[in-house]
Structure formats: C-alpha cells, structure tokens
Amino acid sequence: MSKFNWFAIGIGLGAFAVVQLRDNPKAQDALDGAVAAAKDFGNSIAEGYAEREAELNKPAPKRPANKKS
Numbered sequence: 001m002s003k004f005n006w007f008a009i010g011i012g013l014g015a016f017a018v019v020q021l022r023d024n025p026k027a028q029d030a031l032d033g034a035v036a037a038a039k040d041f042g043n044s045i046a047e048g049y050a051e052r053e054a055e056l057n058k059p060a061p062k063r064p065a066n067k068k069s
Helices: 003-023 025-057
Strands: none
Touching: 003 025
16 A cells, blocks of 8 residues: 555544544543543653662662682
8 A cells, every 4th residue: 555545544533533532421430531541641651760779779789898818
C-alpha cells in the first residue's frame, strides 16, 4: 500500500473514533478507563525508576583494609 492509502485509512479511523466518542457514552467511559490505566502504569514506571536510581546512587559500603604484617 502506498503512504497515501495509509494516511487516508488513519483519517477514516480517526473520524470513526470521534463519532463513537461523541455519540456513545460507553465508548467515552472505555476511553476514560484506558487513559486512567495508562497514567497509573506511567506513574508506576516513574516510581520504580526513581527507587532504582536512588538505590544505585546510594554510596557503597567501604570494605575494611586487609592488614598484612
């Protein structure tokens, strides 16, 4: 398929989605649920990243020097 065909298909699907969201409250609820889940997932990833970064930036414990006589 040419790039123009993919572009036209995208416009058509976008228009269909807009009509469904405008006319169908269940579709709007489904979208709201998906957005909330995506935000929750993103917040979990950010929180995990911050925890791991803090763990890696924590200074390593110093090892005692080996004393040889």
